[in-house]
Amino acid sequence: MWRQLLPIGRDAASGGYRRFAWTRADSECRRWFEEQARGRGLTYEIDRNGNQWAWLGEPARGDAVVTGSHLDSVPDGGAFDGPLGVVSAFAALDELRRRGARFAKPLGIVNFGDEEGARFGLACVGSRLTAGALTVEQAHRLTDGDGVTLPQAMEAAGHDPGAIGPDPERLDLIGAFVELHVEQGRALDLSGDRVGIASAIWPHGRWRFDFRGEANHAGTTRLADRRDPMLSYAGTVLAARREAELAGAVATFGKIAVEPNGVNAVPSLVRGWLDSRASDQKSLDAVVDGVRQAARAHAREHGVTLDVERESFTPVVEFDHALRDELARILGGDTDLRVPVLGTGAGHDAGILSGRVPTAMLFVRNPTGVSHSPAESADEDDCVAGVLALADVLEGLACT
Numbered sequence: 001m002w003r004q005l006l007p008i009g010r011d012a013a014s015g016g017y018r019r020f021a022w023t024r025a026d027s028e029c030r031r032w033f034e035e036q037a038r039g040r041g042l043t044y045e046i047d048r049n050g051n052q053w054a055w056l057g058e059p060a061r062g063d064a065v066v067t068g069s070h071l072d073s074v075p076d077g078g079a080f081d082g083p084l085g086v087v088s089a090f091a092a093l094d095e096l097r098r099r100g101a102r103f104a105k106p107l108g109i110v111n112f113g114d115e116e117g118a119r120f121g122l123a124c125v126g127s128r129l130t131a132g133a134l135t136v137e138q139a140h141r142l143t144d145g146d147g148v149t150l151p152q153a154m155e156a157a158g159h160d161p162g163a164i165g166p167d168p169e170r171l172d173l174i175g176a177f178v179e180l181h182v183e184q185g186r187a188l189d190l191s192g193d194r195v196g197i198a199s200a201i202w203p204h205g206r207w208r209f210d211f212r213g214e215a216n217h218a219g220t221t222r223l224a225d226r227r228d229p230m231l232s233y234a235g236t237v238l239a240a241r242r243e244a245e246l247a248g249a250v251a252t253f254g255k256i257a258v259e260p261n262g263v264n265a266v267p268s269l270v271r272g273w274l275d276s277r278a279s280d281q282k283s284l285d286a287v288v289d290g291v292r293q294a295a296r297a298h299a300r301e302h303g304v305t306l307d308v309e310r311e312s313f314t315p316v317v318e319f320d321h322a323l324r325d326e327l328a329r330i331l332g333g334d335t336d337l338r339v340p341v342l343g344t345g346a347g348h349d350a351g352i353l354s355g356r357v358p359t360a361m362l363f364v365r366n367p368t369g370v371s372h373s374p375a376e377s378a379d380e381d382d383c384v385a386g387v388l389a390l391a392d393v394l395e396g397l398a399c400t
Contacts, residue, residue: 001087004032005071006079016076016374021114021125022050022153029071029083033111036090042109047170048163049129050113050154056093057106063175065398066108067092067390070115070126070349077116078376080182084364084383086111088180092391096399099391105175105398112349119144119153121206121273122312127349131356132166139164174357176323176397179350180390181361182378186369187342194385196340197327198319198361201351203284204277205313209236209295213304215260215268229270230258232298232306239294240274243287249278250345251287273311277345281316317351320358327360330396331389339389346371362389 009017009025019025030052037044037054045053057064069085089109096103113126120142128134140161142150151161183189188196211229237253244251252275259269274291278284292308299306324341331339342363350359364386370376 001036001090005029005083005087008032009073011076014076014374017073017079018075018118019071019073019077020075020119021072022119022150022157022159026072026113027157030111033071033086037109040090040093046159047130048165048167049126050159050164051126051130052111052113054109055106056108057103059106059108059173061106062172064106064108064173065394066110066174066177067179067394068108068110068112069179069181070112072114072116072118074116074118074372076374077118077372078370078374080366080376080378081184081371082115082181084182084378084386085180088364088383088387088390091387092394095387095391096395099395101395101399103398104400106173107394107398108174115349120150123347124349124352125150127352129164130167130170131352132168133352133355136165168356171353171356174353177350177353177357177359178323178327178390178393178397179348179359179361180386181346181348181363182371182376183363183366183369184344184346184371186366188340188363188365189367189369191340193340194365194382195331195389196342196363196365197324197331198344198350198363199324199341200319200343201314201317201347202277202279202343202345203281203314203316204275204345204347205284205288206311207274207276207288207292208309208311209233209272209274210307210309211236211270211272211295211299211304212306213268213270213302214266216266218262218264218266221266226266227303228266229299229302229304230267231302232295232304233270233272235298235301236272236291236295239298240276240287240291243290243294244276246290247278247283247286249276249283249287251276251291279343314347314351317354319350319354319360323358323360326396327362327393330393362386362393 009019117123213227213229
């Protein structure tokens with residue numbers, strides 16, 4: 001399974017993946033998912049929001065156990081973020097069948113669409129729509145860098161955009177959702193553990209900063225006569241690092257758009273996106289407020305105007321304590337297996353669904369801690385340990 005996925009959407013120059021929502025690479029990943037589902041005799045379906053589902057048993061009683069993740073990627077992302085959870089879900093089912101496990105509850109495997117938000121700028125679109133955390137009107141306003149709207153992209157890929165929207169009936173089928181994911185950090189590597197359990201997702205959000213100045217000639221405009229928004233932006237980037245360090249949080253300006261984007265022109269607009277995350281809401285607020293105040297000061301200094309808009313926000317997500325404790329009991333059992341519980345600053349579909357269904361997460365060790373990069377990695381033995389842990393969890397939750 002892993003070898004089949006590896007070539008899809010891979011950029012030859014960077015070695016990273018560009019599996020953006022509703023593109024050709026995404027369609028190839030989706031075909032792979034369908035083939036895996038049908039090849040195992042599972043009932044395959046696509047829901048109204050384009051998420052893919054594979055079912056063992058009939059989900060009707062509200063106690064289905066579901067696992068899975070996503071197959072799309074960030075620009076030049078790694079091979080493990082998302083796909084590891086989907087591959088492991090199918091592999092865990094294979095392992096349970098090898099064990100001769102008898103299922104007492106329906107089992108579902110899911111591939112949520114557009115989790116990374118690489119194309120339309122909003123993460124977890126598929127799960128947000130399903131959970132009602134993204135309205136149809138908001139979804140219709142999402143556009144990519146070429147001006148293509150989300151509905152247009154979905155229609156071009158063969159999905160009916162007129163059907164999108166909240167799907168409470170589907171969520172009512174789920175009694176527990178467990179997502180396996182490569183760790184996006186080094187906590188497990190530092191502790192020497194192969195697998196961990198998530199405790200919570202830090203509150204996090206994305207803010208767009210628009211600095212508007214005056215376009216002018218780079219060679220003939222005196223420095224004193226310039227209204228250069230790039231200077232305000234540069235000062236704000238440094239302020240974000242400073243504020244994050246003071247609050248014990250993280251803050252990143254990782255995306256920028258410049259107009260007119262000419263080598264020999266003073267920009268008229270610099271638009272930058274801030275991603276900030278912290279272990280608690282108070283710390284996150286302190287970082288964002290500090291960055292905003294610094295941006296305003298730099299804008300005044302350089303004679304430019306500033307607009308700040310929050311584009312997305314997710315409050316702290318405490319995973320279901322009872323389900324989390326059940327995972328720890330299943331994996332610990334009567335053995336000496338130590339399964340650490342750790343928080344994460346990365347958002348996930350499990351976090352979006354947590355307000356509607358009991359959710360939990362398993363992490364697989366990442367020896368470098370690198371993620372959202374071609375250097376993202378996990379050792380094969382650790383991946384196998386993750387599959388076996390997921391199989392144990394699914395057996396404990398869904399089997400007699």
